[in-house]
Ligand SMILES: Nc1nc2c(c(=O)[nH]1)N[C@H]1C(S)=C(S)[C@@H](COP(=O)(O)O)O[C@H]1N2
């Protein structure tokens with residue numbers, strides 16, 4: 001075992017109460033933890049960290065990429081947790097790079113059903129077709145889209161399964177699927193043309209009811225070998241004509257391959273699956289459309305839902321996160337500024353409360369952004385813990401429509417929309 005491993009093990013044993021420290025001065029322990037990288041030497045810096053099981057050691061992380069099959073961009077372990085064909089963003093290291101309100105493209109989470117296709121933007125065409133159009137199919141190329149009136153938009157893209165792992169860890173409910181913690185979300189600045197504008201130019205009939213964007217990534221084959229075809233999910237015409245963007249830029253640059261280049265949909269406030277990447281065709285129909293992604297998937301099934309499933313998932317629920325390591329070590333008797341973010345698909349965030357005692361008492365956090373719908377609001381909470389020991393932090397947000405995070409999420413078979421408050425353990429020394 002190398003020195004680093006040894007030191008790490010010892011620190012963990014100490015934190016777990018397995019190491020003995022009688023007679024050692026508190027300040028000496030703090031210094032030891034600082035030297036081991038658990039506490040920062042500058043004691044104003046609030047957090048050290050003990051990496052969660054299975055997540056990489058930030059100290060060891062170089063620029064080496066952790067390959068996730070099918071993803072093009074580098075996935076340094078200090079920024080991402082690989083999850084199958086997907087990559088979760090690490091909240092605990094976000095503050096190290098002072099990224100600001102938007103998540104830089106290189107740090108943005110990735111959810112791929114199959115793999116990132118690399119598409120030649122010059123050969124790319126968007127075909128709009130179907131019974132909801134007055135005439136025949138209409139093609140657009142990238143230059144043509146870029147000549148149309150452009151719109152900018154700050155919006156989250158968040159996976160419907162974000163937070164899924166807490167069904168199991170907090171509610172002892174088994175759910176299949178990617179075990180995201182809370183890093184299945186990102187907010188970026190998107191730019192493109194409104195879907196409404198493109199549909200209007202293609203010649204929409206008043207009878208049109210559904211709009212189905214179809215991805216150019218490989219066809220999706222389930223684990224039991226069923227080919228479900230290209231990733232696609234119908235949008236009701238009302239949403240399609242409202243605030244949906246056909247985006248060709250993300251954070252001021254052409255879309256990156258993993259995030260849907262050359263053009264993707266951005267559907268503000270809705271589950272991430274609505275925001276189809278690598279869009280090639282848009283079917284506009286005068287009759288309701290179905291795909292596996294709005295029938296078997298992305299619907300609620302379970303004892304609290306109708307036997308054939310609840311409605312198709314649309315808006316996201318309220319969630320909150322601390323920008324802090326799980327089991328972070330904080331020095332007692334000092335003021336720690338805790339940072340976090342909250343968001344809701346339905347409306348702007350109204351209030352965020354924080355509990356430092358497992359939910360017994362709550363106090364208001366200070367909102368740091370003007371709240372807007374479809375994006376997040378940053379907040380801070382100053383905390384001066386006096387007694388050493390383990391603590392359970394919780395953050396609970398509510399939005400302008402009165403939605404508030406409950407203590408428990410209603411079980412559903414696929415583990416979607418985990419909107420309950422999440423317990424964030426820390427250790428005060
Ligand atoms: N064509 C296509 N679009 C897609 C997907 C996909 O696999 N293929 N995944 C969806 C899901 S489930 C999510 S959560 C978002 C993720 O977007 P991101 O990878 O840019 O973060 O893209 C959506 N759009």
Ligand SMILES: [Mo]
Pocket residue numbers: 111158159160161272273
């Ligand atoms: Mo997703």
